[in-house]
Amino acid sequence: MTINKKEHLSALLDGEAGDFEQRRLLDEIQKDDEMRNSYANYALIGEMMRTPSSSKANIASNNFLDSLNAKLEQETGFIESSTPSIANNDSVYEYPNQKKKNGRIIGFAIAASVATLAVVGALNLAPMGQQHEQTLPLASSPIINDEITDINTLASVDIPAQEDDKWQYDPEIQAQIRHYVNEHNKYTSITGIVPTIRAASFKTGF
Amino acid sequence: MRMKSSMPKLMTCSITLGLVSSLLTVMPASAQSNEAVALLNKMTSSLRHLDYKGKLVFIKNKQVTTLSIEYSNNGEFRKEIIQPLDKNGKAITRQLSGFTLSKMPKIDPAMEKIYSFDMGSMSKVAGQPCRTVIARPKDRKRYLKKFCIDENSGFLYQYTLSNQKHEVVEQFMFTDVVVQQPVPVDQIPDTAKQSDVQVIATTAPEVALEPNPLASKESQPDQYSKWLFDPLPKGFKVVKAEQNISQAEQQEGMIELEEEKILLSDGLSSISVFIATPEEKNRQPHPVVQSGALNILSKQKQGRMITLVGEVPKDTLIDIFKCIKKANLE
Numbered sequence: 001m002t003i004n005k006k007e008h009l010s011a012l013l014d015g016e017a018g019d020f021e022q023r024r025l026l027d028e029i030q031k032d033d034e035m036r037n038s039y040a041n042y043a044l045i046g047e048m049m050r051t052p053s054s055s056k057a058n059i060a061s062n063n064f065l066d067s068l069n070a071k072l073e074q075e076t077g078f079i080e081s082s083t084p085s086i087a088n089n090d091s092v093y094e095y096p097n098q099k100k101k102n103g104r105i106i107g108f109a110i111a112a113s114v115a116t117l118a119v120v121g122a123l124n125l126a127p128m129g130q131q132h133e134q135t136l137p138l139a140s141s142p143i144i145n146d147e148i149t150d151i152n153t154l155a156s157v158d159i160p161a162q163e164d165d166k167w168q169y170d171p172e173i174q175a176q177i178r179h180y181v182n183e184h185n186k187y188t189s190i191t192g193i194v195p196t197i198r199a200a201s202f203k204t205g206f
Numbered sequence: 207m208r209m210k211s212s213m214p215k216l217m218t219c220s221i222t223l224g225l226v227s228s229l230l231t232v233m234p235a236s237a238q239s240n241e242a243v244a245l246l247n248k249m250t251s252s253l254r255h256l257d258y259k260g261k262l263v264f265i266k267n268k269q270v271t272t273l274s275i276e277y278s279n280n281g282e283f284r285k286e287i288i289q290p291l292d293k294n295g296k297a298i299t300r301q302l303s304g305f306t307l308s309k310m311p312k313i314d315p316a317m318e319k320i321y322s323f324d325m326g327s328m329s330k331v332a333g334q335p336c337r338t339v340i341a342r343p344k345d346r347k348r349y350l351k352k353f354c355i356d357e358n359s360g361f362l363y364q365y366t367l368s369n370q371k372h373e374v375v376e377q378f379m380f381t382d383v384v385v386q387q388p389v390p391v392d393q394i395p396d397t398a399k400q401s402d403v404q405v406i407a408t409t410a411p412e413v414a415l416e417p418n419p420l421a422s423k424e425s426q427p428d429q430y431s432k433w434l435f436d437p438l439p440k441g442f443k444v445v446k447a448e449q450n451i452s453q454a455e456q457q458e459g460m461i462e463l464e465e466e467k468i469l470l471s472d473g474l475s476s477i478s479v480f481i482a483t484p485e486e487k488n489r490q491p492h493p494v495v496q497s498g499a500l501n502i503l504s505k506q507k508q509g510r511m512i513t514l515v516g517e518v519p520k521d522t523l524i525d526i527f528k529c530i531k532k533a534n535l536e
Contacts, residue, residue, distance in 0.1 A: 012270055019268060023374070026263065029381060030331050030364075040261055040382050176513075177495065177502060183467065184478040184500075184515040194365060194378070 009039050242323035242339045243313050245355050250312065252360030255279065260332070260383025261291070266376045266498025317473045320344055320441035329354050331363035332380040341474055346370055347439045347522045348475050349499060361385050367499045369519065376499035376517075432466060433481060434533045439525055441472040470516075470526070477516030477526060484511040494520045508532050 005028075011017045012025050029036050257278050264271045272291040278284070313323075326338030336354040343350060350372075354364035363383070367376040435444075446469040468479040484506060495502040503523040504513040512530060514523040 013272065017270075019373075022265065022268070022270065026265075026377075026379060029263075030329065030379070033333055036333065036381050177504075180478065180480055180502065180513050180515050181497075181500070183480070184476075 005035060006038060009035065009042060013039075013042055238325045239318065239323045242325045242341075243315075243318075245325075245337065245339055245357065245360070246313050246323070246341070246353065248360035249353065249355045249362050253362060254284065256359060256361055257386040258361065258383055260380050262378050262380045262383075264376075264378045265374065267496075272381075313473055317441065320348070320472055321474065326352075329364075332383050334363060334383075336361075336363045345440065346519065347441075347525070348472060348518050349375060351474060356385075359385060367517065432533055433468065433479075433530055435470075435526065435529045436531055437529060438470065439522060442470045442477070442526075443472070445469045445471045445476075475516065475518050477514055477518060477523070479526070479530065480513040480515070481510050481530075482513070484509075494523070496520065503527060 008017065008021065008025055012022060017025060029039055259276045261272060261274050264273055274289045274291055276285075276287045321341045321343055324340045324342065326340055329336055329338055331354050334356060337357050339353045339355055341351040341353075349367040349369060352364075352366040352368070353362060355362055361383075364379040365377065366374055369375050432449075438444075446467075448467055450465045450467070451463070463483045465483070466481040468481070470477040470479065499517040500515065501518065501520040501523050502513065502515050503520065504511065505527060506512070507527070507530065512527060514526055516523060
């Protein structure tokens with residue numbers, strides 16, 4: 001798999017790929033086993049780096065960094081793909097000073113990564129209450145669909161900015177919307193898992 | 207004279223040929239549609255029976271989310287755990303009791319008035335071959351739905367909802383999945399086996415096309431409603447209606463808050479209608495909120511706050527809001 005493809009996969013995971021690019025990449029993931037495996041690995045690396053609830057990843061410990069480095073080493077070309085090194089890409093013109101620039105960029109990227117890990121570590125060490133001041137508890141509601149006996153509440157729905165600012169800031173309105181969405185998602189759908197997928201995705205942004 | 211007598215014969219022949227050729231063209235299309243419906247129904251039941259574990263990509267609002275999913279079924283309980291991998295979200299867990307297949311939506315022939323069902327080409331998702339099935343709406347009230355289903359197991363590998371502009375509004379696709387064998391029949395409880403029979407039957411569940419305001423709570427507890435729709439968009443039916451009454455403290459003292467919930471469905475898309483006593487703090491109309499395929503509309507009507515939530519275009523929600531009205535129960 002070329003470095004370019006890995007860059008595109010990374011952009012897809014970061015939500016930075018455009019519409020057309022997104023469709024093209026998803027088509028390729030369907031067909032290309034290697035690309036699919038890389039995508040799954042990147043998602044796993046992302047999970048390790050971003051999940052504060054995981055006890056191993058909670059604090060940026062040496063073990064965590066070691067395992068991350070080991071994972072990155074297995075993924076040949078990942079370091080290159082995360083930096084704009086284009087030496088092996090024939091289709092892209094390499095400027096005379098590119099290698100020197102690449103070296104600087106790699107150095108800068110490593111420094112930035114270390115700084116990011118430090119910030120992540122510091123955030124994880126802070127009390128949970130401070131991190132989630134903005135999250136709003138969902139009012140408990142009676143279960144309407146008697147088929148479902150338990151469903152987690154959608155505790156951290158972020159309502160997007162709307163024309164009416166009241167939506168953005170009024171916790172009662174936000175809680176009410178979450179309540180309705182939660183109730184709607186409890187119903188059986190022909191696709192079975194889709195309501196739960198939607199519910200899970202609401203937790204990461206409305 | 208000869209010319210005159212041969213003309214009707216020629217006409218008869220050409221009409222017969224035309225009819226035969228049109229039948230030949232129509233029949234495969236109809237057979238294809240039946241196959242598509244059969245595969246969709248197989249998918250619906252298999253998603254409850256199969257155990258599976260994997261990773262999937264979910265796209266909405268042009269944002270990509272990677273989720274891990276685990277679904278297990280021990281014959282008595284079904285458990286579904288979905289965990290977002292690329293954000294700090296907690297897992298969503300659903301525990302469902304038994305094989306309540308009688309409640310599962312099924313595609314019945316009446317739905318072909320609002321959707322055309324087509325078998326598409328074979329594709330490959332998560333390294334597995336699957337058949338594309340398309341449910342194409344015949345009006346602008348719903349989204350186009352594309353499924354990629356394993357023809358043998360009925361497992362759904364990919365699902366896409368597109369709007370009228372052919373833009374993808376919501377999509378999920380497995381990137382990695384392990385599907386296990388279904389629960390053996392001898393391990394399924396007797397009550398569940400009875401439900402299975404209902405799935406095999408092609409008849410749609412008996413639901414009223416419109417809520418009957420004169421029906422009593424006792425005779426039709428699932429259909430009783432103080433509200434009716436005049437008329438509902440084509441293909442939508444009331445599936446369930448129920449009421450909750452609670453007490454709340456307001457400036458004027460304790461008041462009774464009444465909330466009614468009505469579930470509408472066209473078989474593939476569902477809309478929840480919540481009708482509540484507007485609380486003092488919550489009397490402002492809300493704009494339409496969109497989240498992927500899901501739209502939410504909230505507005506007051508006849509002294510009640512009406513909120514509609516559904517995976518349909520926002521114009522469909524507006525149409526339903528316009529047609530809902532209080533039933534005259536006197």
